Amino acid sequence: MNVPHPQAQSTGGGSSPSVWHAVATLWHLETIRTTYRVKRFLARLGSPRQAFASMLAIGFVALYLLAGLTVLARRDVVDPSRLQLWLSGGMVCYAIYHAIKYAWSKSGGMSSVPLTGSPLTPAMGLWIHGGPLPRDIVSLHEVVRLVPSTAAKTSLLCVVLYRDVPSLVCLWVGVFSALFTLEWIRRLISQFMDALNTRERKVIQGVAALVAIALVAQIGTQTWNRTPAGSDPAQYMVSMIGEAAEFAMSAPVQWLATPLQPASHLAVCQPMQWAALVFPTDWIVLHAGLSLVGTFGWIAVVLFAYVRLDHWSLTKRHANEQLQLQQFIGGNSSLVGHPGRFQQPDSVSRSGFARLFSKLNAGRRFDLFVNPGVAAVFVRQWHCVVRYRASVIVSFAIPMIVSLSPLLTNDSALAGKATRQWMFVIGGIALSTLLLAPPALQIDFRRDLKRMWLLRAFPIRPLAMCVAMISMPVLITSLFQWATLGLAYSIAGPPIYQVVWLAITLPALATMTFAIENALFLTFPHHVHDQGIAMVIRAKVTFLWKGVLLLLFPALLYAWTLLCVATIPADWCPEVAYVGSILGFWMMALTSIAVCVWAWGRFDPAADTPAE
Helix, strand or coil, rough: CCCCCCCEEEEECCCCCCCCHHHHHHHHHHHEEEHHHHHHHHHHHHHHHHHHHHHHHHHHHHHHHHHHHHCCCHCCCCCHHHHHHHHHHHHHHHHHHHHHHHHCCCCCCCCCCCCCCCCCCCCHHHCCCCCEEEEHHHHCCHHHHHHHHHHHHHHHHHHHHHHHCCCCCHHHHHHHHHHHHHHHHHHHHHHHHHHCCCCCCCHHHHHHHHHHHHHHHHHHHHHHHHHHCCCHHHHHHHHHHHHHHHHCHHHHHHHHHHHHHHHHHHHHHCCCHHHHCCCCCCCCCHHHHHHHHHHHHHHHHHHHHHHHHHHHHHHHHEEEHHHHHHHCCCCCCCCCCCCCCCHEEEEHHHHHHHHHHHHHHHCHHHCCCCCHHHHHHHHHHHHHHHHCCHHHHHHHHHHHHHHHHHHCCCCCCCCCCCCCHHHHHHHHHHHHHHHHHHHCCCCCCCCCCHHHHCCCCCCCCCCHHHHHHHHHHHHHHHHHHHHHHHHHHHHHHCCCHHHHHHHHHHHHHHHHHHHHHHHHHHCCCCCCCCHHHHHHHHHHHHHHHHHHHHHHHHHHHHHHHHHHHHHHCCHHHHHHHHHHHHHHHHHHHHHHHHHHHHHHCCHHHHHHCCCC
């Protein structure tokens, strides 16, 4: 096994050059790459193939600015001190969420992280690996890549917050510095967890689970105690958001947010506590300068900590690899022939769906039901679900509990008719379908960007390929919808015709969600961990169309009901409205599939695949 020594200070052989030479080399490479990407971006703006994507991006930016300058400008001004606490504490809450999520993520751990712990993408590794560049400089060169995406996020956030602060410049610099620091804190957490072995990672997972349970119990209990009994579910939701904000502004969280305090004070032009004791509070320029110095100082500390943690992580990974190698050579029974590790692919391949499809295909009877190529893609999706079944179950169990939570509120008129609680249950299912199901079930085109040439080589028509790709996510989401509806019906007892109608129409919403999600991905293709302005705009466009879709469904249903009442006799009106709404929603779902088929048909891997 050819493993570099963990104390090696360069990415390749040869003597290490000076730091300034390494910086100049990386600067030259980044300049070439940035110039190429800017030219490619300008070329795509004028390309007919990218016209639809360009119109979506430009339209979103225009609508966002219009809403920020009109609607958001009329809201009440937030107290700057509370805004400062929210900025620092909210980012700590996100860091806690990232740590818990990454601890339980299947993507982390030694199985997916190379022994060298390289922070580079494969494409960037072709440029840099093998060159005599110091590892510290190579690790920190990611600063250049984070600046554009962080600046874009900062600008979008400043459109919302500019009304609450006296200085837009200080707001932009403060928010940018806070987001930049948060990104490196997130990388510190990821770097630490990637170096842990299996036993240590299980300990961290247990601690993360306890922290998550404690936070949910605390916020849930306070929400329940502070909301009057019998209140509307919307009031419970407002109370929960308020309790989450109070938690972010609490003293322990603010203590954890110490590296973010100077940036948050700079954003709202408020003096820090120690500075207010030394200098008059009306010396705004001096306090802003002190906050700026403190911000840069904490960024330097975080970057230095990342470099030192990178060295420790490399040494730890090297030691773990050597230990596993010694155990394997020594014939450790926990590694050799263990049914849960080396033989796991065989057990997965023998799953029920795989045996069923293999038997049908062996008898040549499978061709009578569906295209064998479609079946192959469907079985491949099933293997992914089996592999990540624990993550999928947890990802849908939590939304199910949240969707059913309105039924816990006291309402004597709940049973037998559609109440506000029942409507909130339906809204929870719809929101989970739109917002939570797509990131939890990325087993479609979104994870296969590097395999597009292979998918293109399959003898499968575009319609069959799109149906096969989204069928498994839609099926799992529909099972979540039906299970939640069944539990809600057993508790609340609404009219059965409503439950049947929802059980038929909600899968149409799931179909539309995944079809449009994949169509948007094929229009805006991106790699898994891409950063940049395009990714920020793409995320906002995705959120925008989901919001429009969530408003469009009830609006169309209301308009269709009014049309039926106005034009159809009363004896036939309920049946026509019932059946017509089902057909209308499924026509929208089929239209979204057609859009996805069009996007897949026009997708060219050579021209549309972005560079890493």
